[in-house]
Amino acid sequence: AQKITQTQPGMFVQEKEAVTLDCTYDTSDPSYGLFWYKQPSSGEMIFLIYQGSYDQQNATEGRYSLNFQKARKSANLVISASQLGDSAMYFCAMREGYSGGGADGLTFGKGTHLIIQP
């Protein structure tokens, strides 16, 4: 079973509109972290935002916010006032059972290709 599911392979959004990218996850571990990365066509993975499983409030970073619904196991990324430069692949990722000592990598979803139209 997939641990991270992103159900939107591609999205077209008008510039200046808000956009929500969906992400659901599956884990039985009570301690986990959720991440969103942006990957432009150049290839670099750019960290956007993080949400810990014990965090009480939804994470926000500038125009990015994470709509964390723990009971539903969803961690949707919201981009407010989209810009042309937001066009990229967006990956949701999870880290399980991190307590500061393990070196396990992140598990990525399949990604959403977001295109912002003028």
Added chain:
Amino acid sequence: DTEVTQTPKHLVMGMTNKKSLKCEQHMGHRAMYWYKQKAKKPPELMFVYSYEKLSINESVPSRFSPECPNSSLLNLHLHALQPEDSALYLCASRPLAGGTGELFFGEGSRLTVL
């Protein structure tokens, strides 16, 4: 210094060649990673080094040989690759104590095997 630097950015090699990809970070991170990413796919974990020791090998073929000579440097040695190994190879690092578990990525090395 908050960068992970990968060289070369682009590499074309034949199936009989031997080449290496290099990754360097000076953030004091003691976990370093190699990911492979095919076009329009998510990154797939290949290797993890923890305190300069190989801790995870995700059943990667032996034609890929990782090396971590010191805490700042990670290499991926390539030998007798196949055309299907053409991909973007991403290096990442993170601290092993504290932090969120965020991975800091380099820009990647784009490999083409002819």
